[in-house]
Amino acid sequence: MGMRSMMAVVVFCTGTAFAGGDPVADREEMIELAWKRGCFNCHEIDKTIRGPAWVDVAERYRGDDEALERLVVKVRNGGVGNWGDDPMTANRRVPEEDIRTLVGWLLSLEKESDKEVAKDAEEPRKD
């Protein structure tokens, strides 16, 4: 196989991994990446530890079109004051592309409790 077709295969594979639209596979992949990039030393998806729970971050910026760009910069440079007095240290060794991927994903998260409410709303009443 020539170099050119090898490249095509690689691009094709990574393309489908993210655009595949399989939420479970995406979630596993994102969790793996978050561990690899050190985010989960301070964050969890649905629990506040040192940093805010990612579902809470998603909640706060829902509908804010500029949140992604702002947060990519913030995660890269570090910062403090939006959630408390504990700072997020800079993450300059993390490729910006990975930060963008992770922030884009975490902003799409929904709280379990919200999902329950949404599900209840769809359920026909039984009384």
Ligand code: HEC
């Ligand atoms: C050293 C601990 C630490 C690490 C590592 C860390 N964070 Fe944070 N993160 C925090 C803290 C603390 C805050 C709250 C900062 C504040 O109050 O403004 C935060 C806030 C955030 C926010 C919300 C920022 C805002 O202004 O609302 C996002 C998004 C975020 N982190 C994503 C990430 C991602 C993605 C990674 C991995 C690349 C990461 N964090 C790694 C501690 C950390």
